[in-house]
Amino acid sequence: MEYLSSADVFVFPSTTDTFGIVLIEAMACGIPVAAYPVQVPVYILEQGVTGVMDDDLEYAVTQALKLNPKDCIQAAKQFRWEHCAKQFQDWLIQIPESMYKPPYQMEKHKAAEDM
Numbered sequence: 001m002e003y004l005s006s007a008d009v010f011v012f013p014s015t016t017d018t019f020g021i022v023l024i025e026a027m028a029c030g031i032p033v034a035a036y037p038v039q040v041p042v043y044i045l046e047q048g049v050t051g052v053m054d055d056d057l058e059y060a061v062t063q064a065l066k067l068n069p070k071d072c073i074q075a076a077k078q079f080r081w082e083h084c085a086k087q088f089q090d091w092l093i094q095i096p097e098s099m100y101k102p103p104y105q106m107e108k109h110k111a112a113e114d115m
Contacts, residue, residue: 009033014035014040030072034057034064037053038053
């Protein structure tokens with residue numbers, strides 16, 4: 001984290017990464033992100049606040065340098081485990097008790113009762 005914290009901007013050149021944990025780590029260190037406008041950065045970054053997404057990474061870097069590191073730190077907090085667990089819990093639905101099936105009960109065998 002020492003090296004990451006000394007950066008001015010984090011460049012994320014991937015167009016295929018499935019989850020950009022490094023983006024969140026950079027933001028938590030107060031480092032704005034420059035990235036392509038693809039699935040992962042679009043989900044994690046707030047354009048012009050925590051990062052800049054553009055097909056021209058050089059442009060994205062120059063614009064990301066203008067962003068406030070405190071905004072990055074604040075935004076990274078939404079990815080804390082407590083928040084993620086709460087979000088997951090909110091997505092769950094309550095199954096009505098009338099839909100529950102009783103658990104499968106094995107019939108006792110006479111041999112098992114004799115033991």
